[in-house]
Amino acid sequence: MMNTNKPHQASLHDVVSCQSDYDPAALPVQQAQQIIQQFIAPIHAIEKLAIRQALGRVLAADIVSGINVPAHDNSAMDGYALRGGDLAPDANTELNIIGTAFAGRAFDGEVSQGECIRIMTGGVMPRHCDTVIPQEFTLHASELAVTIPAGKIKPGDNRRLKGEDLMQGKTALLQGKILRPADLGLLASLGIAEVPVQRRLRVAFFSTGDELRSLGETLDEGCVYDSNRYTLYGMLQRLGCDVIDMGVIKDEPAALKDAFRSACENADAIITSGGVSVGAADYTKQIMAELGDVAFWTIGMRPGRPMAFGKIHSHGKHAYLFGLPGNPVAVMVTFYFLVRDALLHMMGAKCPALPLVRAASRSIIRKRPGRTEYQRGILSVGSDGNLQVAITGSQGSGILRSMSEANCMVVLQHDQANVAAGEAVDVMLFEGLL
Numbered sequence: 001m002m003n004t005n006k007p008h009q010a011s012l013h014d015v016v017s018c019q020s021d022y023d024p025a026a027l028p029v030q031q032a033q034q035i036i037q038q039f040i041a042p043i044h045a046i047e048k049l050a051i052r053q054a055l056g057r058v059l060a061a062d063i064v065s066g067i068n069v070p071a072h073d074n075s076a077m078d079g080y081a082l083r084g085g086d087l088a089p090d091a092n093t094e095l096n097i098i099g100t101a102f103a104g105r106a107f108d109g110e111v112s113q114g115e116c117i118r119i120m121t122g123g124v125m126p127r128h129c130d131t132v133i134p135q136e137f138t139l140h141a142s143e144l145a146v147t148i149p150a151g152k153i154k155p156g157d158n159r160r161l162k163g164e165d166l167m168q169g170k171t172a173l174l175q176g177k178i179l180r181p182a183d184l185g186l187l188a189s190l191g192i193a194e195v196p197v198q199r200r201l202r203v204a205f206f207s208t209g210d211e212l213r214s215l216g217e218t219l220d221e222g223c224v225y226d227s228n229r230y231t232l233y234g235m236l237q238r239l240g241c242d243v244i245d246m247g248v249i250k251d252e253p254a255a256l257k258d259a260f261r262s263a264c265e266n267a268d269a270i271i272t273s274g275g276v277s278v279g280a281a282d283y284t285k286q287i288m289a290e291l292g293d294v295a296f297w298t299i300g301m302r303p304g305r306p307m308a309f310g311k312i313h314s315h316g317k318h319a320y321l322f323g324l325p326g327n328p329v330a331v332m333v334t335f336y337f338l339v340r341d342a343l344l345h346m347m348g349a350k351c352p353a354l355p356l357v358r359a360a361s362r363s364i365i366r367k368r369p370g371r372t373e374y375q376r377g378i379l380s381v382g383s384d385g386n387l388q389v390a391i392t393g394s395q396g397s398g399i400l401r402s403m404s405e406a407n408c409m410v411v412l413q414h415d416q417a418n419v420a421a422g423e424a425v426d427v428m429l430f431e432g433l434l
């Protein structure tokens with residue numbers, strides 16, 4: 001596996017200075033997304049994998065069809081292959097049956113005028129035949145002859161054309177595609193057993209906060225179990241990253257510095273949670289700033305206002321840093337709307353933006369213009385057949401249950417104000433089919 005992790009040239013300062021009205025203390029979501037996208041660079045490291053192992057991985061080169069799929073014109077139905085020109089325009093047509101084509105076993109004779117053959121789905125179309133009459137459309141079929149009712153089919157019907165799925169010499173899959181089940185099948189249909197993919201992105205993460213306890217520890221008074229490491233683990237796994245869980249790091253300068261350095265030396269990206277709020281009484285921000293090029297933002301979003309972003313260095317290695325807020329829902333929302341695309345870009349993935357659908361809000365939603373709000377919702381089909389969305393109870397940024405119960409995010413845009421009951425809102429679904 002080759003690995004050429006090229007250092008990125010532009011500093012964060014260079015990137016933000018290209019933004020008009022950059023204000024780290026009031027940064028709209030869209031602007032934060034742009035800065036992140038511009039600052040980070042994809043990794044360049046490719047490995048070859050058997051196609052099953054490549055599921056969920058990022059394709060590292062275009063795949064060109066070496067063959068036509070299907071290789072020959074063939075039948076889409078079980079029935080009779082015939083010459084379209086033989087079909088009488090206004091009367092039944094009777095044809096003599098002179099042979100049979102099975103899938104994988106072609107008929108090697110010649111079909112003359114007034115003749116046809118029995119053919120199975122996938123059977124190769126004999127020369128001169130361009131049409132198939134499905135079995136169930138025929139009248140009086142015997143061993144020797146078949147009668148085709150007038151007007152039931154047109155010349156060319158029920159024939160699959162050579163190369164209609166994949167044409168030899170054409171690009172079948174584009175570099176940057178995240179391989180899904182259909183793509184594995186498509187590669188197999190081309191006879192391709194191995195593909196080049198980007199190596200997995202390595203992402204280290206840890207939680208900061210003296211009040212945090214790990215599973216198995218006693219929950220002392222005023223303490224909480226660390227849940228962020230588990231949501232982060234899940235989100236990163238789903239994205240196909242290699243994860244390095246570094247545990248809870250105490251709020252001590254030396255411990256934090258060691259953790260950041262070690263993460264930087266072993267990972268492409270680092271995600272931390274906690275300790276980045278305005279006026280936070282801990283050392284996290286100070287250490288981040290010491291180790292590299294890091295900006296501290298207050299983002300116009302809810303939940304998830306504070307965030308640190310940049311690149312840190314240690315012993316000649318570098319890693320991108322996403323310092324997320326501590327509140328459990330804020331971690332998930334900032335991950336999905338600020339980190340996810342960045343990691344995909346680092347992975348070399350080229351995927352279309354996730355679609356927003358419009359649904360009628362079942363209730364009033366209070367919303368102040370000037371920030372993007374991500375409320376957790378349940379999308380369903382109402383009795384009128386239209387999409388509707390209900391908010392999952394209390395939307396506090398510490399209420400993880402609101403995420404767990406939801407099946408979608410209601411995205412209330414930056415300039416949007418209060419939403420009336422029945423008004424359409426933007427919704428992003430959590431789950432897909434594939």
Ligand code: AMP
Nearest residue numbers: 207225226227228274275277325326327
């Ligand atoms: P902070 O951003 O560090 O000020 O934390 C904000 C809130 O999130 C506090 O109530 C923390 O206790 C809580 N919090 C921070 N980190 C975690 C974590 N890893 N798991 C659960 N709650 C957390």
Ligand code: MG
Nearest residue numbers: 209274275326
């Ligand atoms: Mg904290």
